Amino acid sequence: MLPQSLFSSYGQYKTDTDYVASWLLDTAKGCGYVVAERTAAPAAPPRLKGKARKAAKQKSKISGKESSESTPVYPVQVKELLPLAEHIAHASTPRPAVPPSFMRKLTRAIGLRKQHQTWHQHLSSAQSRGDEDDGHGHFIRILEKVQEALQSCIVPSEASAGRTVARNSAHNIPLTNVFDTLTVEEPMDEGDSSHGQGEIRTTCTVNTMDDPSIRNHERLFAQFCLMMDLHKIRTYLIEIWRVYAEGKEDLTVVAITTNTAIDFVRNLQKDIESTFSNQDLSQRPVCPLCIFQKLQSATATADSTDVCLLNTHRILSNYIKGFLVESDPLEYVPEVNPLFSELYVQDEGYIQDLAIVMGFIPELQLLSIAYPEGVQAEHEMLRGLRQLMQRKEPILWVTFAFQMYLDIRHVHKEDIAFAYDDLTDGAQSITRSINEALTCRGKAAVGKGTESGDQNLNSVLDLIEYWTVQDVVADARRLRLKDESRASLLPKHYLLQRDPLWCGLLLYTFRMIAYDRAIAVVGRWVSMSILPLAHLYNRLQQGELLKARWMDMDSVIRSQGIKHVFAGDLPCSAEDCTKRMALVMGLPLTMFARNRRNVVPRASAAKVRELITQVPVHYGFKDRHCDRGGRVDFTPGEVEKIVATSLAVPPLVKVNDIRQPLNRLTVALHAEVAELMFDYLKLHTICWEMMRRLEGELGSRVSEWSDTTHTEIELPSFVVSLMTEPAVKNPPPGKESELLKDAGRIMDELLRAKGTAVNLEGMRLVKNSARRKQRRRTGDVPALLMEE
Template sequence: MLPPNLVSTYQQYKNDTDSVAGWLASTARAVGYVSNSLAQQLPKGTSARLKGKARAEAKKKQSSSSSTPAPVNKYIIKINDFIPLAEFIASKRDVPIPGSLIATLRRVIIARGGFSSKLANEGASKDEISDAKHGYFLDILKKVQEILEAQTSTASTSLGTSLDKSDVKATDDDDFSNQFAALKVYEPSEDFLNAPEIERPKLHEGDNGVYEAEPPTSFEDLYIALTMLINDLNKIRSRIEWIWTNYRDGFFELAACAVTTNTAIDLARKLMEDVIPMFKSHGGLWEVLNRFHIVQAMMKGYEPFDESSNGTDNFNYDTYDIANDTYILTYRLLDAFTRVVQPRVIPLYKEGMFGHYDPRSSRDSKSGYQKFEEDRVLLMKFFAELMAVERGVGDYPVEDEFLRGIKELASTKEVPFYLVFAAQVFLDIHYILRENVNRGFDTLQANLHFLDTEIQEHFKFHKDLKINNWAPGNDQVIRYLKAKIQYILGDPVYKAKNQAYQKLREPVPVSMEPNIMLKMSPVLSGLVLYHFRSSMWEIGIGLADAWGSITYSLYLYNALQSQGLMPNSWPDMDLVRTILGDSKFFVGDTPKTPDEHFKKFCLQMGTTAAAFTKKRRGNLALASRSGPRGIIDGVPVSSMFVDRYRRGTGQVDWTAEHIARIVDRSMWETEGSEEDGTLILGQVDPKKLKPKSKPTKANKFSKFPPEELIRALMFALQGEALEFTLPYTAMHRECWELLRAVRKHCDPLLRQIFTPEYMERETELPFVVGYILCAPIERKDMRLLVEAGAAVTEFVRSDGNTVINLLNSIGVPVIFETEE
């Protein structure tokens, strides 16, 4: 079971209700209760046949607990059985009533109480049958609590959880009168983070049955569930707004913002699954959202309909801000677009057909209808772009939740709720960034041109330089990546729309500019950037490992620094060393003495010290069969999204539990506070981490509510952004050039000490470092190390800022600060 804070508010409420039903039924049966209603649900000797996810989870639990699966008995406890069960239990004077049961009953009563009276007081129309069902269950819950509390009083059991009726009413007013107040995001307090998990009553010992309360059917039950869901969704929206506000202000990086935002929408979709099945029995999503908006408008003192309107649309746009929280207008727009789209045809948006959007205008000064017009222009234009992808581009490299929802809509002709949420997030981002919304595409375009140039430089550098460790198939992968970059830069969406105009024999409008979709969606631009950046990161690390260029250059640089043979630093290597950490390169602690430098170098290469000494035989291989040790994998959080956004094979049904486990992998942590401006994002010292033998379900993030998990994920991805962006291909070339310079400078001395046979091919350049580190140990000769220091110093003076300069060129400035 998920920790309480990782599930939706409604799921917590439902779990409370089911646990009350389960305790009543299990305890009553254990002390002799016989009921036809319980027995008829599941004949003796049979088991419930679970389906789908429930069946998979049951099998998983069975396999982990026993080799012989036990049958799963499932019981649905009817509402009218609650009181008889409670009375039977109360009649058995020796049955203890746990405090967790009374506390859980209290939570359920508070959650349900007051909805009908609140609706009636605000003048909303009432469904008497529905209201009777709701009130009936609420009265039953109160009666059950009264019976059981009386039993605890009789037995003189001190529970400390007695429920005063005046407290219920007061708490109810506090909880539900301000459901749609302006949301603010706060960092969780230490008390919250250290609070114990919600305790619920347990089934009677030995009872392995599954108990659930009778499913609710009234509109008030749906209203309770939807209110809880909307509140959770708006908290997630508020956190997404926080992300893009910080992006606008220059604090967060594009790809990290995009991945976090889309993951947040994934998470919202999972929360919706608890409530969506209830929509069907109440007329579907449109009917539910419409009625929900009407109730909210009336509770705020508005008439939901504008009777003065002469058109078919009588919506009262003075309620726009309420509609913004209830998602009704966004749904109306998506539903309207769906109705006018012809089958298998790319809808072509012509500039101005629904008015014009001016991002430089002040949104705060606009009326409700003017805000709606902005929504319509933005969504209609972007809807056409996404439909062009769905119907005209079959191999677009990434898919966000908005595009995924459009594809589902095109297939089913229905608007899924998560698409409404994704569309609302799209609008929120536009209204935060306004005229700066194109900045995401500008960043993407600059990075794609940079990566394209990097690939050209790679093939130019390795035209005549080959190695067995780098298979020809690797270069094929790089060529394919280059072709894909050119494909995106060529805008396949624009080409699809162009072909659609040709079929209609209409000229392409002058106003139809290229890359509209990516310019309008920083999320898609960021995901495309992640797609290519992750590919280049993997290629760069693989290239550096195959050639040993970065690692062995670092071994030499570290030895020179520790021996005081380099007066100046090497900024590019300092950057790599800082963001990756010494543990990614060195076996154990960082070497400090000549003896440690040489021994750890040999260990890194997978060879013996004898390979570099006088005892070396002519046919002795320098490297072991297992090969050298590569750079230990980095970016533990960013790499978890590679399957989803690069290979297109990863899961899309992220849960809060998944996110908690991913964030727990992060090597970054925050210190200080956002509120007082002291927040710092810093690396975790690997030496302080406790080894983890197995991934555990519970970690410090398991107590975070969904919106705080999103915050933690954002910081984790932001912390890894520089490591993920660094051009390792360029660093590989720089390090190889350094090794060339060192070998050229030290060649006479190398020949003198180790004979001209010390190196036969250029691919053996990393072994030059071995000879340099070996000389002080084997020959007691420091001359090679001193000469190497002179060569590295000279090289760094002219070429040691190449990588940092490249990062600056794509808008990733690097500044070194010295810690005292």
């Protein structure tokens, strides 16, 4: 896994400067430079307390393995860098060659420092831009002099790039180009292509903590980098919610990505707080990118609506002061003002944001009180509100969470309830499927040993009903009101209809639990119905006895893989088809012996090969959202571990910025949505119906089956008997048995009616969602979306 530090702007900058210092020191020593004896232990940091100490402890656990494998790191003072570079430049032949990675990292570090200095000069308007004693420019000038001193040691292809960057001084960067380099893809360092950035080993670090003045400038620079990262995360999340609003992305994908991004922000905040003690990041946060964009815009106004966090911080601060400090938040929860209860308030600017938050946060506070241990699929806004109620002061990552909520509301405007519609559509589809499966199992008289499976399916129905049929927030409000009739002032599911993030996480939870129950919990019985018919379907195809394709079964075979479904390559001959089915159904090969007893082969649920789950990335979030017992503070590195389990995303060898792990997560989740939505329980009931039909019409013609009476639970064994019937297993060359032809006729009839039922249900949900959004945007729906 790549080092955790590479996922943040400040962490990347520290990695770059430490690499530069390490190369300078090691190379200078190789050229005869004498350095004072150094100790590997850096100066003791200030003793941390409270949350800062906890954050530092957690950070040390995460990076413990990386630290234990690294070489000793020695501190280098900023003032030492230039003498080291000058010594290397004046070294006798052979003169050391500067590696491309060195100049690339040095250039990147200078560029980021210049961006910060431009921002600092904008804030300090009283300070002259030509002031050469500017502390923010001191480090830049040293790095530029290092770059200039080593020009003669750079190979020609790198020298031109180095001189191009050197033309800009610390004071003449045009604002229009300040942030252009943020998304530039850089080539891999030579020699690192197979191992990536994670293989860099530094031997020293640039010490910016001993000198109070340098430390203060470094703190401001780190905060600048943090706000840059927050802006990039925010713009990425706004974009994927716009894609969802256009009907081109699934709600669960954008919800999981958004909630995980808030985790990233919380961890970025912890990293800065653990590095700089007593750092208050929550007081009036200012986004440099937003300010610069506003200054450059021809339509710029004094309104701060589109500036990251400003309005949100102001609104939350006022809410904390008015309702969390001056009264007990556990005892008094303000009611939603009817003026703020509309789906989208038409005012503009701060008033609009205030109305949106005040129409939402009281119900969220009520929910947090009613469920102090957490709700199902809890998101970070609710978890953050609990912390605000305890601390009674703004928290940066919580402000960011509510900023994203405002952004989502502004993207959807009056259509904010589309997420609620997607949730209820998905929940109703899952409910129908489970009820059909339970009815099927009841008719099959599954018997003892499967009650727990039925209980698990019923528990999914109970969960869906509790969170989408009942109105738990209204119930909690009613308990707190003396006049119970007043609770009806708000429409049913008022909070859910205004909280697309919670809707998305709930929908993910329902899908994930239903999928898990279908494959992992009652998977043996699902496999007992699907797999034998998969083999019969293949046998009929190989004999060219089917006119229709079973699209749903084809989807299963593609997802599960031919080798898993058929215990090897796709069988083609009649005998191979029979033997492979026996292997998959857990039957001994002795059943094919010539002198075996004439006994019906019994397929056992305990021995059948089971279907396997195919959504590893979604499973990475199951403990958190479904079981309410997993991690709630994922770091980019930990998310990358989850994403690495996906075959749809190539391995990560280089990090560009904090948006990269979020985008990879979005792509990985998107690739698994179709599989997660695939209704194995529905296919199970269709397969069971098909086995009933086959046995009802052909049972008397199968010799091993017709000799005894059977219960419906033995239907999978009938398919085995049908496949092992001598005329089916060993047909004359070029001629298939009438028994198998009739089996093909029966399957064809059912496939025409239900061969695509599972895929069509998934397409119906997707089309319904897209249709709602398309009609709202244009007033018209394309013919493709109108087709059922």
